[in-house]
Amino acid sequence: MSNLEFNRLPxxxxxTAFEAVARLQSFARAADELxxxxxxxxxxxxxxxxxxxxxxxxxxxxxxxxxxxxxYLLTSVLEAxxxxxxxxxxxxxxxxxxxxxxxPSSAHYWLIVRLGEFYRDNPDIDLEISAxxxxxxxxxxxxxxGEVDVALRYGSMEEWSGLDCxxxxxxxxxxxxxxxxxxxxxxxxxxxxxxxxxxxRLPHEPWKPWFTAAGLDWPEPASGSIFGDASxxxxxxxxxQGIALARSVLVEHxxxxxxxxxxxxxxxxxxxxxxxxxxxxxxxxxEVQRFLEWLVGFSRRSARPRAGLAAVR
Numbered sequence: 001m002s003n004l005e006f007n008r009l010p011x012x013x014x015x016t017a018f019e020a021v022a023r024l025q026s027f028a029r030a031a032d033e034l035x036x037x038x039x040x041x042x043x044x045x046x047x048x049x050x051x052x053x054x055x056x057x058x059x060x061x062x063x064x065x066x067x068x069x070x071x072y073l074l075t076s077v078l079e080a081x082x083x084x085x086x087x088x089x090x091x092x093x094x095x096x097x098x099x100x101x102x103x104p105s106s107a108h109y110w111l112i113v114r115l116g117e118f119y120r121d122n123p124d125i126d127l128e129i130s131a132x133x134x135x136x137x138x139x140x141x142x143x144x145x146g147e148v149d150v151a152l153r154y155g156s157m158e159e160w161s162g163l164d165c166x167x168x169x170x171x172x173x174x175x176x177x178x179x180x181x182x183x184x185x186x187x188x189x190x191x192x193x194x195x196x197x198x199x200x201r202l203p204h205e206p207w208k209p210w211f212t213a214a215g216l217d218w219p220e221p222a223s224g225s226i227f228g229d230a231s232x233x234x235x236x237x238x239x240x241q242g243i244a245l246a247r248s249v250l251v252e253h254x255x256x257x258x259x260x261x262x263x264x265x266x267x268x269x270x271x272x273x274x275x276x277x278x279x280x281x282x283x284x285x286x287e288v289q290r291f292l293e294w295l296v297g298f299s300r301r302s303a304r305p306r307a308g309l310a311a312v313r
Contacts, residue, residue, distance in 0.1 A: 176260040
């Protein structure tokens with residue numbers, strides 16, 4: 001609504017005075033209810049009548065009655081005040097909300113599937129989660145501006161200087177594919193047999209370091225689909241399109257369910273890690289602090305070795 005449109009509205013204190021006088025049929029009783037003087041209530045009613053250029057109330061003896069226009073206005077005033085009271089009640093009773101931003105891959109493959117525990121332990125807090133791929137500048141601005149309370153980011157701590165940054169998880173990289181894709185290539189029982197495979201690629205996560213760790217003197221793959229996000233690459237691998245160099249953090253559930261299989265016990269440490277990032281102002285809020293504590297605690301528990309996730313030899 002423009003400033004011009006707001007200027008066409010009467011003062012709220014005049015409307016509340018009008019409603020009280022009309023309901024109580026008395027200026028004196030309305031003044032007592034509103035903790036105002038009789039003169040202040042009369043002034044507000046005169047202000048309202050001047051605004052509309054019409055009489056709204058008639059004094060007859062010791063009583064007050066509504067004019068036709070006053071009765072018409074009162075109906076709308078009661079509706080408007082009711083809406084305001086309801087909105088005020090909802091706002092005052094609102095549950096605390098923590099806004100969380102994460103990349104599509106970390107939101108889908110790590111965060112969302114684990115939030116049940118957070119809600120069980122924190123039933124009084126709601127999370128508002130966005131999973132959008134942002135450029136580097138926007139990631140920082142969204143935190144500094146208060147648009148985001150907590151951001152789950154994959155990168156280095158140096159990127160977040162001046163902000164509160166808590167390391168959550170280190171990352172290992174290793175190859176995965178679907179069981180059906182492994183079968184079509186004869187089982188891929190040794191790392192050398194990976195040469196037959198299609199390598200799915202992320203621009204910022206090259207294969208060469210893993211090749212070196214696995215003792216394979218191979219160049220960086222020059223073919224194979226290139227993806228802008230790890231979640232897309234893992235979905236492609238699960239659908240049998242090739243092998244992906246997966247982050248350990250993102251494939252735990254897929255390995256446990258058999259949707260993906262690990263093709264080598266060799267893993268290489270990523271040069272990056274997952275961090276929880278927030279502004280000092282956001283971290284000062286108790287609900288944000290509780291969410292951060294849960295993130296740190298859950299991340300540490302998730303980092304412990306689990307049965308059933310051994311690599312396929």
